Amino acid sequence: MATKLPKVPVLIVGLGWAGGIIASELTKAGHKVVALERGKRAKLEDYYAMHDEVRYALRHDMMQDLSKETITFRNNDKMTALPMRTYGSFLPGDGVGGAGKHWNGVSVRFLPYDFEIYSKTVERYGKKKIPAGMTIQDWGIKWEEIEPYFDKYEKMAGISGDAEQNPMIGKRSNPYPTPPMKQTPSMKLFMEAAKKLGYNPYNGPSANLSQPYKNPDGIERAACQYCAYCERFGCEYGAKADPVVTVIPVAEKTGKLETRTHSNVLRVLHKGKKATGVVYLNTLTGEEFEQPADLVIMTSYVLNNVKLLLISQMGKPYDPATGTGVIGKNYAYQTGGGATGFFEDKEFNSYMGAGALGVCLDDFNGDNFDHSDLKFIHGGNIRHAQSGSRPIANNTVPSGTPSWGAEFKKASLKYSYRTLSVSGQGSNMPWRHHYLDLDPTYKDVYGLPLLRMTYDFEEQDREMGKFLAAKSSEILKEMGATSTVPGRDLTSYNITPYQSTHNTGGVIMGADPKSSAVNNYLQMWDYENMFVVGASAFAHNSGYNPTATVGALAYRAAEGALKYLKQGGSLV
Amino acid sequence: MSEQDAKPQNAARRTFLKQSGIALGGVVVGGVVGGVLLRPKPQVKVETKVETKVEEKVVEKVVEKEVEKIVPQPVYYHQALMFFSLEQFAIAEAAAERIFPQDDSGPGAKELGAAFYIDHQLAGPWGNNSRDYMMGPFPKAEPTQGMQTRLTRKEIFAIGLQGLQDYSMQKYKKGFADLSAAEQDEVLKVFEAGEAVQLEGTSTSAFFGLLRTGTLEGIYSDPLYGGNKDMQGWKMKRYPGNQPSYFNDIEKDGFIVIEPKSLHDHLNH
Ligand SMILES: Cc1cc2nc3c(=O)[nH]c(=O)nc-3n(C[C@H](O)[C@H](O)[C@H](O)COP(=O)(O)OP(=O)(O)OC[C@H]3O[C@@H](n4cnc5c(N)ncnc54)[C@H](O)[C@@H]3O)c2cc1C
Ligand code: SF4
Numbered sequence: 001m002a003t004k005l006p007k008v009p010v011l012i013v014g015l016g017w018a019g020g021i022i023a024s025e026l027t028k029a030g031h032k033v034v035a036l037e038r039g040k041r042a043k044l045e046d047y048y049a050m051h052d053e054v055r056y057a058l059r060h061d062m063m064q065d066l067s068k069e070t071i072t073f074r075n076n077d078k079m080t081a082l083p084m085r086t087y088g089s090f091l092p093g094d095g096v097g098g099a100g101k102h103w104n105g106v107s108v109r110f111l112p113y114d115f116e117i118y119s120k121t122v123e124r125y126g127k128k129k130i131p132a133g134m135t136i137q138d139w140g141i142k143w144e145e146i147e148p149y150f151d152k153y154e155k156m157a158g159i160s161g162d163a164e165q166n167p168m169i170g171k172r173s174n175p176y177p178t179p180p181m182k183q184t185p186s187m188k189l190f191m192e193a194a195k196k197l198g199y200n201p202y203n204g205p206s207a208n209l210s211q212p213y214k215n216p217d218g219i220e221r222a223a224c225q226y227c228a229y230c231e232r233f234g235c236e237y238g239a240k241a242d243p244v245v246t247v248i249p250v251a252e253k254t255g256k257l258e259t260r261t262h263s264n265v266l267r268v269l270h271k272g273k274k275a276t277g278v279v280y281l282n283t284l285t286g287e288e289f290e291q292p293a294d295l296v297i298m299t300s301y302v303l304n305n306v307k308l309l310l311i312s313q314m315g316k317p318y319d320p321a322t323g324t325g326v327i328g329k330n331y332a333y334q335t336g337g338g339a340t341g342f343f344e345d346k347e348f349n350s351y352m353g354a355g356a357l358g359v360c361l362d363d364f365n366g367d368n369f370d371h372s373d374l375k376f377i378h379g380g381n382i383r384h385a386q387s388g389s390r391p392i393a394n395n396t397v398p399s400g401t402p403s404w405g406a407e408f409k410k411a412s413l414k415y416s417y418r419t420l421s422v423s424g425q426g427s428n429m430p431w432r433h434h435y436l437d438l439d440p441t442y443k444d445v446y447g448l449p450l451l452r453m454t455y456d457f458e459e460q461d462r463e464m465g466k467f468l469a470a471k472s473s474e475i476l477k478e479m480g481a482t483s484t485v486p487g488r489d490l491t492s493y494n495i496t497p498y499q500s501t502h503n504t505g506g507v508i509m510g511a512d513p514k515s516s517a518v519n520n521y522l523q524m525w526d527y528e529n530m531f532v533v534g535a536s537a538f539a540h541n542s543g544y545n546p547t548a549t550v551g552a553l554a555y556r557a558a559e560g561a562l563k564y565l566k567q568g569g570s571l572v
Numbered sequence: 573m574s575e576q577d578a579k580p581q582n583a584a585r586r587t588f589l590k591q592s593g594i595a596l597g598g599v600v601v602g603g604v605v606g607g608v609l610l611r612p613k614p615q616v617k618v619e620t621k622v623e624t625k626v627e628e629k630v631v632e633k634v635v636e637k638e639v640e641k642i643v644p645q646p647v648y649y650h651q652a653l654m655f656f657s658l659e660q661f662a663i664a665e666a667a668a669e670r671i672f673p674q675d676d677s678g679p680g681a682k683e684l685g686a687a688f689y690i691d692h693q694l695a696g697p698w699g700n701n702s703r704d705y706m707m708g709p710f711p712k713a714e715p716t717q718g719m720q721t722r723l724t725r726k727e728i729f730a731i732g733l734q735g736l737q738d739y740s741m742q743k744y745k746k747g748f749a750d751l752s753a754a755e756q757d758e759v760l761k762v763f764e765a766g767e768a769v770q771l772e773g774t775s776t777s778a779f780f781g782l783l784r785t786g787t788l789e790g791i792y793s794d795p796l797y798g799g800n801k802d803m804q805g806w807k808m809k810r811y812p813g814n815q816p817s818y819f820n821d822i823e824k825d826g827f828i829v830i831e832p833k834s835l836h837d838h839l840n841h
Contacts, residue, residue, distance in 0.1 A: 052814075
């Protein structure tokens with residue numbers, strides 16, 4: 001039996017990026033907040049001796065413990081879904097700070113086109129451009145409405161970027177808060193090559209600070225040292241924007257945030273049109289608690305946002321047979337295509353770098369180019385990054401070289417610093433038959449069903465992948481590569497190799513309760529005192545990393561929650 | 573380094589070291605003497621690595637000379653087995669050496685201690701799949717669904733090594749470790765391809781994949797894990813280990829070789 005605790009005004013489930021931003025905004029406005037986080041506490045000092053490729057990059061020390069909870073996967077509903085037993089395609093975060101502790105910090109806003117993808121596609125190409133089964137829809141919010149929240153998020157994080165507006169991206173109300181990061185020799189090659197080819201390259205916006213920065217909340221952080229232990233690691237300088245060194249300390253300083261760690265939420269309670277609280281387990285003592293609340297904010301990452309709603313039977317579950325229902329609908333991911341260039345006569349200091357250090361272009365992203373004769377819509381951000389290659393993972397050899405033995409050793413040593421890659425981060429459209437629901441067989445360590453993912457790459461993705469790979473090769477050749485090798489063609493989605501932790505959808509936002517789960521404040525249509533925040537709200541995934549848009553939506557949701565606390569009721 | 577370095581230790585000098593250590597205080601012992609003790613026949617002049625205060629420099633040099641004379645060889649106490657039997661270790665070490673053999677570019681897996689690394693990893697959470705989802709059922713999987721086995725990595729290794737041994741005996745009438753390099757390569761190719769030999773509960777290719785991964789990790793991981801002996805793997809790859817900052821070098825053209833640092837160096841600071 002769960003012990004019933006006294007009611008609290010606001011409850012946050014999961015204290016990562018989205019939870020941290022909302023905790024900070026609500027406590028600053030004077031509200032008392034309780035945050036339940038399944039993992040442990042975190043502080044800057046934890047990051048001091050982390051430069052260990054095995055422990056953090058390969059054994060995933062900072063990430064979710066899969067022995068407790070994972071997902072099951074199948075490519076289509078004719079297959080039996082099986083658990084992702086070991087890491088894999090994506091790496092969900094764990095503990096205070098969530099995946100925000102160990103992300104790269106590539107911080108790109110989605111395009112104005114993304115928020116109105118259906119209308120804009122139909123307007124330019126007609127309805128027939130959208131193939132049967134592709135379920136793109138507008139997000140219920142427009143660029144002009146969401147732009148101020150991007151601005152807010154960028155100022156909090158201190159995003160580094162170019163002073164001048166790039167013509168391919170959404171119009172900015174303000175410049176980036178800090179100047180771009182340094183450019184390495186290979187980044188310069190990319191810039192020159194892309195300009196020669198007539199494209200519009202720019203410095204990748206980065207959450208690794210280019211210089212010391214004090215944000216509007218008064219948080220001061222040091223500049224990035226390009227230490228190369230960034231993606232999958234915490235930043236010992238606090239240079240990487242991370243909830244642990246930005247929004248969470250702000251919330252804590254108000255004295256209004258109570259964080260309960262090792263508190264795994266099992267289900268949300270509800271009555272009528274209201275959520276009434278949650279049941280959670282103290283994973284250290286095994287005690288179960290019922291925590292009543294006036295307002296519940298779900299920020300437990302895409303996967304658990306969906307899982308907890310389905311387990312709690314909140315919102316109408318999506319049914320792929322009829323295309324009705326909303327919870328679990330429009331799951332999407334990230335695709336793409338790229339190329340590797342071999343430079344016989346040049347070596348780069350590619351062992352140096354920073355998580356978000358890179359240059360990119362959006363000439364082939366969104367609807368920035370004509371798709372009339374192409375077999376796909378949207379596109380991807382093409383990027384050359386120098387995030388710092390580490391020695392176990394960095395053993396690229398020319399194709400045809402054996403993967404072990406004397407020849408492999410020679411080639412892997414020779415090419416350690418002679419390869420560069422350019423790749424397109426492909427957008428991913430939702431389909432009627434891609435969705436999340438509960439697995440009928442496999443359970444987590446708490447006895448709850450695992451989330452089941454039914455997902456595959458489609459012709460749209462394969463065509464786009466080939467297109468982006470060809471553009472990437474073209475740029476690498478112009479950069480002076482002796483030879484280029486295109487990445488493997490996309491076939492079927494495979495859960496094994498790491499691709500990205502850019503899962504999206506499942507609790508999507510929109511203008512209509514029939515086709516979306518939350519409104520444009522990320523307030524649930526069916527439960528007015530419940531907000532579900534994260535990339536779970538994305539109606540499709542763009543050709544970019546998700547977190548800038550997650551951050552913007554979290555600021556928007558925080559504003560919505562504040563409004564709700566004042567006036568109650570549905571906000572739209 | 574002088575000829576005297578190779579001479580056996582003598583008790584008087586050992587006493588001197590102890591006393592000077594006490595006399596000089598913990599900082600110097602930890603930062604300088606400790607560092608030297610761990611280093612086998614230093615190839616790099618030790619002074620270049622010392623980062624203690626200037627006033628102490630003169631004293632440090634005296635200590636350092638004495639230490640070099642009396643500690644000719646370190647003992648790698650962690651080079652011992654946590655999981656493998658001696659026979660398993662011999663097979664694993666021989667196989668790892670074929671995956672990453674010694675050649676004119678530098679040491680191979682054996683000298684770098686990769687098999688010790690694998691042994692220690694198998695004894696710990698990785699070998700026991702502690703952080704993997706291990707609940708059943710385990711039906712037949714499609715190739716896109718990733719690893720689906722009830723066996724732990726530890727068990728896969730034990731079965732795989734036995735498989736190498738059995739196959740070698742059957743084909744060459746000798747244990748794997750006693751085969752010629754060319755014969756070992758042939759056996760490993762058969763295991764990599766994964767069709768000719770059946771293993772119980774797993775496949776030779778799954779085992780080979782783990783062996784290859786473990787070997788590369790043993791060559792290039794931080795030396796704290798028992799491989800990458802004396803950072804020789806990093807030196808061979810011209811990899812600087814972990815440095816606190818590249819702020820001043822990141823924009824520079826031309827390849828820069830930096831003397832590597834390990835996590836151990838962080839503890840000494
Ligand atoms: C290696 C890596 C690199 C990345 N790089 C980039 C990048 O460069 N750019 C980019 O835009 N994005 C990147 N991302 C993605 C980015 O980290 C996420 O988009 C972001 O962290 C999502 O924020 P969130 O708040 O939704 O989830 P998180 O930050 O992960 O927070 C969710 C929190 O909820 C907690 N939780 C989950 N379930 C429960 C439960 N049942 N009870 C209690 N608590 C629970 C989790 O423990 C976690 O702390 C990267 C991710 C990874 C893993
Ligand atoms: S690369 Fe920069 S931001 Fe990333 S961990 Fe190192 S210092 Fe921090």
